[in-house]
Amino acid sequence: MAPTSAALPASGEREQLSLVDGLAQLSFAVHGVLESRAADLDLSVTQARLLGVLRDRLPTMNELARLLGLDKSSVTGLVDRAERRGLVARVPSTEDKRSVLVKLTDEGRDLVASAAGGFAAEVSALLEVLPASDREALAAIVSRLLVANAARRGLDLFPASGSRDQSTR
Amino acid sequence: MAPTSAALPASGEREQLSLVDGLAQLSFAVHGVLESRAADLDLSVTQARLLGVLRDRLPTMNELARLLGLDKSSVTGLVDRAERRGLVARVPSTEDKRSVLVKLTDEGRDLVASAAGGFAAEVSALLEVLPASDREALAAIVSRLLVANAARRGLDLFPASGSRDQSTR
DNA sequence: TATTGTTATACTCTATAACTATA
């Protein structure tokens, strides 16, 4: 189920990977790890993302839709299926009677911890072929890249640090 | 449609991104770029992958299934929809009358070139926030990482360089 | 009137199982 080849980029003309092609292949590899670790727990990547988002948030359906980049009607079905499995629960909002909050159940929390652990272990294994100096340099550069782009788009890279939940108001 | 946050990893406790979390977020960012560039051309990521795989191959349905990591019945539908749009064509094999070869049409080739160009441009834009020295270091490290892991799994990172097509026999 | 969430509907993507035609 894990896609092994990059497919779209890297038409394969050079003998050395370009940065764009390299990042594309790396991205597929990491995405494939996520896919297979989630599948081990009978989770799709989407369900895993849902649980991941809920780890440090108690969002409304609407906020969830924005966090996941989906239409609200898609989130209805997504949460339906997760709720049917006992991984999340809908909680009526007291502030606004139209709203519904979505929270992780204990079972959901266990499952997402498990998935995150497996994911981290397998990505770490991928990285073991690199010398420690490369890993340190890579961490620093990737961090700079993400921070700079997040800043450029006015996003919060560390949502749960300062104020508690509901970050995207 | 592009997922902005990493969601699963990065529970958000540190003030500095770990390498695993960073790679996860980077992977989501790159995947999101692929998604949105493909969507611009009314392609799903799956359709884009199909076209990408076909750029330098003339595989049978069966080979295509292995290349994409899908069941052959899934590939039937995938190719059906692409064929209906005029992006690929089925060609009966002369060697084995059971087999069907799948090839890119001219229109499909144009479209995938367009998609690849847009993808490269947008990923390059993401990278522009980095100093050139970081980009060079990143390219070198990512390349080492991919080559080492490919070698560890006995894979061919440069399929179309030596022998022509049908690499995964 | 505007917003929140759900429902109805439709399409893509995916898999399993059964089938047809060839080998």
Place this chain on the structure above:
DNA sequence: TATAGTTATAGAGTATAACAATA
């Protein structure tokens, strides 16, 4: 008998449009 491909069927995931309840 085994392999290549398709079909039938089922389910997840997604979106658009229409709706009910609440603001």
